[in-house]
Amino acid sequence: MYSHPFSYHRVATLEEASKLLLHLGDEARVLAGGQSLIPLMKMRLARPAALVDINGIPGLNTIERVNGELRFGALVRHADMEDSEIAASIPILHDCAAGIADVQVRNQGTIGGSLAEADPSGDWSAVLLTLDTSVRCVGTNGDRTIPLEEFIKDAYTTVLRPGELVREVLVRVPPKGSGSAYVAFKRSAPVYATVSAAVQLVLDGRNICKHARIVLGCVGLTALRAKDAEEALRGKAVGEKSIQAAADAAHEAAQPQSDMRGSAEYKRVLVAAFVKRAIGIAARRARGEQVEAGHEYAGR
Amino acid sequence: MPDADKISVRIRVNGEHREATVEPRTLLVEFLRNHLNLTGTHIGCDTTYCGACTVLLDGRTVKSCTLFAPMADGSEITTVEGLSTNGNLHPVQKAFADCHGLQCGYCTPGLLLSTLHLLSKTPKPTDQQIRKAIAGNTCRCTGYQNIFKAVRAAAADMEKG
Numbered sequence: 001m002y003s004h005p006f007s008y009h010r011v012a013t014l015e016e017a018s019k020l021l022l023h024l025g026d027e028a029r030v031l032a033g034g035q036s037l038i039p040l041m042k043m044r045l046a047r048p049a050a051l052v053d054i055n056g057i058p059g060l061n062t063i064e065r066v067n068g069e070l071r072f073g074a075l076v077r078h079a080d081m082e083d084s085e086i087a088a089s090i091p092i093l094h095d096c097a098a099g100i101a102d103v104q105v106r107n108q109g110t111i112g113g114s115l116a117e118a119d120p121s122g123d124w125s126a127v128l129l130t131l132d133t134s135v136r137c138v139g140t141n142g143d144r145t146i147p148l149e150e151f152i153k154d155a156y157t158t159v160l161r162p163g164e165l166v167r168e169v170l171v172r173v174p175p176k177g178s179g180s181a182y183v184a185f186k187r188s189a190p191v192y193a194t195v196s197a198a199v200q201l202v203l204d205g206r207n208i209c210k211h212a213r214i215v216l217g218c219v220g221l222t223a224l225r226a227k228d229a230e231e232a233l234r235g236k237a238v239g240e241k242s243i244q245a246a247a248d249a250a251h252e253a254a255q256p257q258s259d260m261r262g263s264a265e266y267k268r269v270l271v272a273a274f275v276k277r278a279i280g281i282a283a284r285r286a287r288g289e290q291v292e293a294g295h296e297y298a299g300r
Numbered sequence: 301m302p303d304a305d306k307i308s309v310r311i312r313v314n315g316e317h318r319e320a321t322v323e324p325r326t327l328l329v330e331f332l333r334n335h336l337n338l339t340g341t342h343i344g345c346d347t348t349y350c351g352a353c354t355v356l357l358d359g360r361t362v363k364s365c366t367l368f369a370p371m372a373d374g375s376e377i378t379t380v381e382g383l384s385t386n387g388n389l390h391p392v393q394k395a396f397a398d399c400h401g402l403q404c405g406y407c408t409p410g411l412l413l414s415t416l417h418l419l420s421k422t423p424k425p426t427d428q429q430i431r432k433a434i435a436g437n438t439c440r441c442t443g444y445q446n447i448f449k450a451v452r453a454a455a456a457d458m459e460k461g
Contacts, residue, residue: 004325008307008368034367035348041325042346053370079360102437103418105348107360108366108367189435190349190351190436297435
């Protein structure tokens with residue numbers, strides 16, 4: 001399949017990319033890994049007149065820990081994240097990175113591209129909203145740092161201004177006693193998830209939940225914070241009763257649409273079950289257990 | 301599209317420098333097949349699903365239907381044509397043949413490269429690692445069992461050196 005014709009521009013710095021994007025105007029798009037954009041262009045759902053390829057910009061694929069913060073360059077590939085020991089210090093990051101699509105897509109797709117694309121079914125937004133995450137962006141007027149919850153406005157829509165790009169993604173390392181988990185259900189490896197649930201908990205020594213963040217993926221126009229579900233856990237012992245209350249709240253908080261992946265009611269039931277599972281795994285991890293979690297699909 | 305808008309793409313494919321001038325929207329798989337006459341890389345679904353078009357780009361597998369050719373400019377590509385040496389099959393190819401890891405063969409070039417990528421990172425993969433490594437390659441003939449056998453056999457063979 002051929003996309004609509006476009007002019008192709010390679011840049012050496014983000015500042016150059018920013019200037020060029022402004023110059024080329026609204027019809028220009030940034031090309032990072034291309035794993036969302038290129039399929040959209042081939043199906044002619046996107047028809048940019050120009051692409052600004054940032055893959056040649058040096059230094060954008062670094063992963064580092066600076067004080068209590070992990071910093072991911074915009075071009076960190078999902079596979080880099082999957083293999084990174086630094087990223088593994090927050091297990092939910094590995095849960096997500098290791099199961100996005102398949103090996104080939106993970107070798108190419110980027111964290112910056114995933115957030116900037118703001119697909120309602122994208123994995124990273126759900127995962128990173130459970131953590132204190134911000135997005136450092138570069139524009140012609142310099143850099144600004146935006147909390148992730150403000151960065152994504154709507155489906156496929158961010159607050160990025162014309163000529164603005166993602167430079168890096170900053171994630172604060174959660175405190176001691178934390179546990180997190182990301183579980184997603186998909187029909188097969190290469191596809192987007194049907195539903196997903198991301199959970200970040202802080203437990204005290206007596207199994208009381210001091211802090212909870214619960215985010216639902218693929219069941220709204222953006223990833224959704226399920227605040228009532230968080231409330232169902234906060235201040236309570238994490239056990240069958242509180243977990244069920246949180247799952248019930250998630251069932252209500254979801255705003256799914258019926259589509260080829262399933263009916264709205266099916267997705268509500270599924271997302272509640274996955275919230276339950278994610279809380280259980282996060283709590284076990286908070287108590288120091290090693291537990292595997294991630295994307296689940298037939299044949300895995 | 302006027303020729304002035306075409307751009308030159310230079311890559312090293314299977315150790316050889318190759319170059320062609322193409323429209324930017326040319327997909328890497330079309331560049332390989334139509335401009336360099338390397339038709340071993342197949343087009344299956346053309347929608348980033350099936351993995352028939354898998355090639356190695358700087359040592360990592362990618363779906364060549366989901367890259368524009370200019371993105372590969374200056375890089376090193378390995379296709380199925382680059383696996384054998386002097387007419388001798390690569391151990392991965394030999395294992396697929398010996399274990400009947402293919403029937404129609406359409407998905408095989410992609411599976412060979414996914415296997416090679418797996419074994420370069422994980423010389424002794426577990427069954428779960430094998431399943432995960434080939435999850436992006438669809439085969440509609442074999443039911444995958446003989447492919448698993450082939451990957452295990454290739455790992456054993458390559459370990460012997």
